[in-house]
Amino acid sequence: MEYNFRDIEQKWQAYWKNNNTYKTEIDPAKPKYYVLDMFPYPSGAGLHVGHPLGYIASDIFSRYKRLQGFNVLHPMGYDAYGLPAEQYAIQTGQHPAVTTKINIARYREQLEKIGFCYDWDREIRTCEPDYYHWTQWAFVQMFNHYFNTKLQKAQPISGLVKAFETVGTEGIQASCTEELNFTSTEWKAKSEKDQQEILLNYRIAYLADLKVNWCPALGTVLANDEVSEGLSVRGGHPVEQRVMRQWSLRVSAYAQRLLDGLSTIDWTESLTETQKNWIGRSEGAELRFDIKGQDFNFEVFTTRADTIYGVTFMVLAPESELVKQVTTPEQASEVEAYLDATKKRTERERLADRRVTGVFSGSYAINPVSGTEIPIWISDYVLAGYGTGAIMAVPAHDNRDYAFAKHFNLPIIPLIEGCDVSEESLDAKEGIMMNSGFLNGLTVKEAIAKAKEYIAEKQLGRVKVNFRLRDAIFSRQRYWGEPFPVYYKEGMPYMLDESKLPLELPEIDKFLPTEKGEPPLGRAKNWETQDHFPLELCTMPGFAGSSAYYLRYMDPKNDKALVSPEANQYWRNVDLYIGGTEHATGHLVYSRFWNKFLFDLGIICEDEPFKKLINQGMIQGRSNFVYRIKDTNTFVSLNLKDKYETTQLHVDVNIVSNDILDTEKFKNWLPDYANAEFILEDGKYICGWAVEKMSKSMYNVVNPDDIVEKYGADTLRLYEMFLGPLEQSKPWDTNGIDGVHRFLKRLWSLFYKDGNLLVSDETPTADELKILHKTIKKITFDIENFSYNTSVSAFMICVNELFTLKCSKRGILEPLSILLAPFAPHVAEELFYVLGNEGTVCDAIFPVCNEEYLKESAIKYPISFNGKVRFMLELPADMSKEDVEKAALANELTIKQLDGNSPKKVIVVPGKIVNIVL
């Protein structure tokens, strides 16, 4: 009987479905384990072979944990809202809900073919009302809470209102957009509208006028992580800065907790680093500068308080509100012109062209420490959104200030002994201070500390921590997203009552903005409350639905709550999360924020959502090339191409095998090539190759369905793991897949020969047991360490050795089939079944290594001289160190090597090696 993977895989996939093998329920008798994949966006292109890499890895771990007796939660769903479906809808008129449904069906079909152990009863789709009900609900909670900076947690906004009523802003410790000051009397005197406006300054979900990334091509604003180098991450369209009234989430309030939490979770170092940089904590001082001849002052943030004596000018961001106040009448027209010019420049232009630009405001500030007068300039190299939007410039020790000073011919005062600032600034925090009054003679490090102390003591400012992390802009002027549960009364936003949730996405006639330029929801009929208050026209961004989806899997059908306390307390949080690094500063920040917020509310019991996180590498494409001789339809094989003048052309990798082109398929591939002729080498056409991004245009996309069709799901699973370390990026190269398939056939041949079952009940020999237990040990270790490529090797070695011994004994093959089940579940099920077992291999018990079987009676010692191995010497395993040394020295080959000399030293590592130093 042949290894008929098609029948086997069909049979067991049907069995799993019919027997609910992967249905998961709360079971207090068992320890839980939650394994999660980053759920996919169901694109129209379907899955390519890169997608399953992480899914296979998590599937192996899920199955392994189950075999070890854990109650494993391993769900899958779809991140179903998003731009591509809507762009497609604009082009074709096809409703995004329809295309999304089709795409999901395709994904599901592809995923099922690979044999994952997902509990499909828990599937979620972010675009379904019973799911986004809870996205909207969470938003309402964020609106109703503020962040208490003293408690470092979210608190009901009602508490803040109470405080305003009794003491005003006195002693308020709340994260806010801007510092406000008013008394309780003032608060009470305000209109409802004004009070609401003030509360927006504190709410965790708030509406505010913000400088945002506006993408005209997509017709929407984007969050910081959705923009890279002035272009939208999706589509690569230019992005410009605009001030718009937008919903935002006060993620920045959680900056410190997001940072602290990183040390409590087991993520890769590179990922925690990326998040740390994104959060960007910097410790420094906020320093107050008076303005000459005026009765107001302003503050700057600096991490280099030690350089206060080197400040030769100040710079304000063009958007800073101070600009108006400091501009003198004489400079007004020049400043005006500059502001106009900068406004016209897009973010991209500013980044591409780093010319030094700026204008003098006409005013002078007073150095609070030295008392000197320093000019105040305006320049776009200072960002309005960071710190106070104003800086003190120290050209000698900051390269940006240096460039500015050189350009406008401003003084440069060096502050470090022996430094040369004639060509460039000295930015490093090292050296001994000079020209710095009370700081002279100190090291930079000491000076920073002393200066901060001084500033605090003299009340010139205060010690301050700044974060780079910004609030997340939460409005999108698009259709295909969650509607906000928001209506407007006198222009102020109010939340819908929870009983009105979910607020369902309405139908519209066209997926485009209205003639008035409103978002697409402006087209919806009766888009208002029962009392005729208008509803919000924006929808939520992509990360809204993905921020708490892992919680919903715990209790996906609950219509009373996001997750019940029982389900949450049992499943707690994700034990193992596998996905790509591209979410490092987006989803993985927002999810942690969202989780912490719900934790503050007592809805969930864990402060961090993902305990352990592994990033699978990207699967790159491996493109193949053919070489057409110029002006002909003749193609020349790779190693002969240099003899001709050729053009390199991409060829579909699916008609190439082991870099050999199927010339007949090539002729049928594209009409142009129907009459192609070939110059072959050794009767074959060899293609060139290169590693490129996997994309349609490179003709290097490989569909997992094709691999499953040709080799079976088990081969695909094993091969994807065999390709290399999980976390490493690697090209998809089908060249090695035959070896993995051969392995399965060889395994099969231990069970069957010529259609007869070979399995016997004979007692296994010591050698056979050693092979088995060596493999158990290795596989267990490798799974725990996610070293799946070496596991596959270990299986191959095991089967090769059993094959050599012609071992078909049940006592070996049965544990082996269980061991293999996480990796190749279909064939494992079948083999487990033919061995006479009932039910599924999923309910078996993972074999445990018995060290007794691994004991060796003899060890082959490599005998090395000065570290170079010269020969092997077999000695009893229990021989003492001294006896090993004696035996090694007494050996005639040693005597020959020594050549009459006596060794200087002999190193014996018992069980390992002998090194003789000459």
Next chain:
RNA sequence: GCCCGGAUGGUGGAAUGGUAGACACGAAGGACUUAAAAUCCUUUGGCUUCACGGCUGUGCGGGUUCAAGUCCCGCUUCGGGUACCA
């Protein structure tokens, strides 16, 4: 610029400081076959030797060590992230 991660045969890759190249692909040779496929066996880092063997070898240059792909220092180079963040 800054922060991470790499660099090992023709290819993918393996190697708790202890025999570098496991396992696999590819290639070469052979068996079976009318033939092909499939399967099985042998060889396969480089140089050298009839052979035993020897020399050399993990991007480059140093160092630590009885022993270095592995640890340390200094480079080269390729990926990834991030950036007027004061």
